[in-house]
Amino acid sequence: MYLNRPPYSYRNDHEIPAFTDIGPVCVMDAHCALCARGAKWIAHNDRNTDFKIVPLQSELGRALMTHYGMDPEDPTSWLYLTEGRGYASLDALIRVGHRLGRGWKLLAILRLIPQSLRDILYRxxxxxRYRWFGTADLCNLPDAEVQKRLMV
Incomplete structure (x- = not known):
């Protein structure tokens, strides 16, 4: 789902701490084991080391979620920023796959599912996610590739 805001609109939002937004940024739940696996997947497939990962629970993560109209206290999705635009839900996953390249571009097949059904599935x-996959601490993962990308 494209979050309808002008490109780089967060730069003019005084509630958002300054951050480096060159390259894609993923705002992910730092307490979710599924999100931790997602961060590892991104880190190990990001050949150019472009991606940055922001914990949802950080000041920056909360501010970005709020800016895009998402509730950081009850996140039912994650946020992906690329070229100043925000995406959520499975659309974000599709775009991450496209950016990672190679076989991950096949995630685009998810576009065959109608948008409303994709959103229901993702929600x-x-x-x-906590019940099915458990919890984790994204910020304390021993994975060096993930740690290089974390913006806390």
Missing amino acids: SVARN
Whole structure:
């Protein structure tokens, strides 16, 4: 889902701390094991070391979520920023796959699912992620590739 805001609109939002936005930025739940696996997937497939990962629970993560109209206290999705535009839900995942290249571009097949169904599917997984996948501490993962990308 494209979050309808002008490109780089967060730069004019005084509630958002300054951050380096060159390259893609993923705002992810730092307590979710599924998100931690997602961060590892991104880190190990990002050949150019372009991606930055922002924990949802950080000041920056909360501010970005709020800017895009998402509730940081009850996140049912994650936020992906690229070229100053925000994306959420499975659309964000599709765009990450496209950016990572190679076989990950096949995630575009998810576009065959109608948008409303994609959103329902994603929300269902997001609401149950702790129960199905458990918890983790993204910021304390021993994975050096993830640690290089974290913006806390």
